[in-house]
Amino acid sequence: MHDLDHIVKDIAAEMAERPDRGTVATYIPELANVDAGQFGIAIVDNDGRVFTGGDADTPFSIQSISKVFTLTLALGMAGDRLWRRVGREPSGSPFNSVVQLEFEKGIPRNPFINAGAIAVTDLILSGHQPREALGEILRFVRFLADDPSIAIDEKVAASEQRTGFRNAALANYMKSFGVIENPVDLALGVYFHQCAIAMSCRQLATAARFLAHNGRNPKTGLSVVNAERARRINAIMLTCGHYDGSGEFAYRVGLPGKSGVGGGILAIAPGRASIAVWSPGLDQNGNSHLGRIALEALTKRLGWSIFGA
Known part of the structure; x- marks a missing residue:
């Protein structure tokens, strides 16, 4: 050693x-x-x-490191059904690219680019209120780290919500193809807060x-x-x-x-x-x-x- x-x-x-x-x-x-x-x-x-x-x-x-934990959580909830909504291939494009999403009919290339992560968060949100979904994500991270003090930086979350126009475009585009099931503003709200952990x-x-x-x-x-x-x-x-x-x-x-x-x-x-x-x-x-x-x-x-x- x-x-x-x-x-x-x-x-x-x-x-x-x-x-x-x-x-x-x-x-x-x-x-x-x-x-x-x-x-x-x-x-x-x-x-x-x-x-x-x-x-x-x-x-x-x-x-975006939060996407590892939300992917783990979503796979626990939906198993391989998750892969109907999001792919597993490298994108070769910037993390907030709109072009690829248009070309591939609203299915994000993988769960770690922004579009894919928003789709994963949307799955976690289904059947919950945004506060509950966010609570579940935060509880999971605290459980894994064995540390109940981990929290969301509300200033960062608010800053992302004020300026997240590209993410809103990605989410609305996916919504038009039925990839996003919940109201776009709710899915984005959970996503911005999860990233602000x-x-x-x-x-x-x-x-x-x-x-x-x-x-x-x-x-x-x-x-x-x-x-x-x-x-x-x-x-x-x-x-x-x-x-x-x-x-x-x-x-x-x-x-x-x-x-x-x-x-x-x-x-x-x-x-x-x-x-x-x-x-x-x-x-x-x-x-x-x-x-x-x-x-x-x-x-x-x-x-x-x-x-x-």
Whole structure:
């Protein structure tokens, strides 16, 4: 076993020194206020030990990383029926692209682009009031992280609701094809709030333990999903988790991962650990610039790439 604590602290120190920090997301006004000088990393290994570096306990807006948890929840509710509404293929387009949706008659390419995630949220909303659906998502994340303090940043949610015109266009377009079943404003309201969940690297890495251990929480032994479903969620994270930067992430890091425009990345080393990194500055694809560099350094030093050391 490598000295994981030493490696994590080393990487955090290296990232703190780097001048190239990417650019914070500005299209959600509240995210534009976040200090780009921050960097955090947390790893939870199979024995439940937590290794942290930098700003690992600073909460940030998880944004699209929430889509991993809503996908897990929706699959638990609908099983493979979910795939009638949303595909499983990489998009090769920006996360908020309208063009592809038009070409493919309202069926989103995968559950991690915005259109696909809105369709997944709509499924969770069916038969519930928005408050109940949101409560269910939040309860699930708190349960996974074993932390009842996790909450929604209402300022970020309000900021997204004021400026989410592209998402509204995607949702209305899908509604016209019957892919969205609930009123568009209700589905969008839940979606914006789910993206505004705030978590630290430590909480995020803890919440994702089940994906590194065949669907089970290694601490309690309780099954969250079966092994096959965990494997499939990881597969979609590998191929679609970084939008049109997914190939580059697989090439450089070699782990299933999911990014968010808040600057977080969740990565899974199957059988080994769950990892969360956070640095608010983004690259041109909307993925954390330093987050990806840190994960590449980590997998190289540890030989954790799923494609071999």
